[in-house]
Amino acid sequence: MNAVGEHRSPLQDWAAMQFGRLLVMAGVFLVVLGLLVMLGSRFSFFGFGRLPGDIVYKGKNTVFYFPIVTCAILSLVLTLVFWLVAVLTRR
Numbered sequence: 001m002n003a004v005g006e007h008r009s010p011l012q013d014w015a016a017m018q019f020g021r022l023l024v025m026a027g028v029f030l031v032v033l034g035l036l037v038m039l040g041s042r043f044s045f046f047g048f049g050r051l052p053g054d055i056v057y058k059g060k061n062t063v064f065y066f067p068i069v070t071c072a073i074l075s076l077v078l079t080l081v082f083w084l085v086a087v088l089t090r091r
Contacts (some may be wrong), residue, residue, distance in 0.1 A: 007091065051067070051069040051073070053070060054069050055068055
């Protein structure tokens with residue numbers, strides 16, 4: 001029974017538990033990502049941000065930077081990670 005006195009179905013309990021797990025995993029992911037961003041300003045991980053193919057234009061009073069190769073590699077790695085998680089969590 002909940003606070004109002006209504007009965008919850010097992011499906012509602014399962015859905016609430018799964019949503020709670022999703023929120024916890026998202027929180028852990030965000031903390032790890034935040035730590036990497038904080039450390040990334042001090043260290044360059046594997047040359048990310050300065051790879052060959054990244055576009056940098058330095059003008060007289062302006063700098064334009066577009067890390068296209070870094071974005072492509074990051075996209076590939078994240079695609080593989082999410083695919084692997086999907087395969088491993090499939091029942």
